[in-house]
Amino acid sequence: MxxxxxxxxxxxxxxxxxxxxxxxxxxxxxxxSSKDGGDNFVFSSRARVRFSGSGESDNGLKFGASFxxxxxxxxxxxNAAGTVFLESATMGKLTFGDVxxxxxxxxxxxxxxxxxxxxxxxxxxxxxxxxxxKKRDALYTYTKDALAVSLSMGDPGATSATPASNFSNDWAxxxxxxxxxxxxxxxxxxxxxxxxxxxxxxxxxxxxxxxxAYGQRDDKKDQYVVxxxxxxxxxxxxxxxxKDFADVEYQGLGxxxxxxxxxxxxxxxxxxxxxxxxxxxxxxxxx
Numbered sequence: 001m002x003x004x005x006x007x008x009x010x011x012x013x014x015x016x017x018x019x020x021x022x023x024x025x026x027x028x029x030x031x032x033s034s035k036d037g038g039d040n041f042v043f044s045s046r047a048r049v050r051f052s053g054s055g056e057s058d059n060g061l062k063f064g065a066s067f068x069x070x071x072x073x074x075x076x077x078x079n080a081a082g083t084v085f086l087e088s089a090t091m092g093k094l095t096f097g098d099v100x101x102x103x104x105x106x107x108x109x110x111x112x113x114x115x116x117x118x119x120x121x122x123x124x125x126x127x128x129x130x131x132x133x134k135k136r137d138a139l140y141t142y143t144k145d146a147l148a149v150s151l152s153m154g155d156p157g158a159t160s161a162t163p164a165s166n167f168s169n170d171w172a173x174x175x176x177x178x179x180x181x182x183x184x185x186x187x188x189x190x191x192x193x194x195x196x197x198x199x200x201x202x203x204x205x206x207x208x209x210x211x212x213a214y215g216q217r218d219d220k221k222d223q224y225v226v227x228x229x230x231x232x233x234x235x236x237x238x239x240x241x242x243k244d245f246a247d248v249e250y251q252g253l254g255x256x257x258x259x260x261x262x263x264x265x266x267x268x269x270x271x272x273x274x275x276x277x278x279x280x281x282x283x284x285x286x287x
Contacts, residue, residue, distance in 0.1 A: 103152075113269075127195075262286040
């Protein structure tokens with residue numbers, strides 16, 4: 001009940017609408033990739049279009065929504081795709097839909113390796129939020145200068161026969177402190193089955209960036225990621241090392257050449273213990 005009262009209070013700040021803005025953006029990729037260490041390659045391509053709308057009320061309350069073209073049905077009929085938000089300069093931002101959990105929103109993020117994200121082997125695993133595939137969350141973030149505090153919860157009316165998918169038990173909190181060169185953050189999340197405590201940090205000066213995150217569940221299983229980026233001119237090199245909850249280790253290396261105008265050439269190599277390497281090279285596009 002307390003959670004519902006909080007959400008109701010935040011939604012109550014309404015006023016007449018002023019001018020609105022609608023925009024269309026997208027991304028694409030094309031190249032070749034291999035899942036067997038380079039023994040065989042396949043062609044791979046993808047194109048996506050995103051629709052975004054935003055506006056501002058007469059008293060300065062911002063609002064908006066965003067979804068991809070392939071998500072149109074779910075974005076229109078349920079909260080299982082896309083996002084819708086209300087934002088106040090003094091009260092923070094509230095977002096519904098396919099959003100990150102508060103812990104994920106606060107801690108350091110790790111960029112993709114390769115044009116097709118090469119298996120996403122660098123990704124830190126969260127228990128709550130959009131990355132879990134549940135896509136039924138509310139995320140509230142309040143920012144004051146360098147400090148940001150986030151709270152999230154799953155859909156209180158959702159049910160499931162599988163306890164691990166019981167959206168109504170999801171909740172998380174995250175706190176981040178960000179300066180020009182560094183960021184530190186902590187997060188705590190509970191999916192109704194397990195909890196995870198996370199700490200993360202990164203330092204970057206524009207030429208190189210080093211970041212890491214460590215998470216421990218309540219069953220004492222832990223995970224961590226160390227990730228580095230070095231930029232030289234229009235080129236960059238990324239490398240990572242990760243260990244998951246099952247003690248499987250992953251490592252990878254990526255290179256990017258930026259042609260400008262939203263076009264880049266990307267190559268990636270990533271590998272898990274006792275598995276063949278994932279390799280990709282191709283073009284990434286944003287428009």
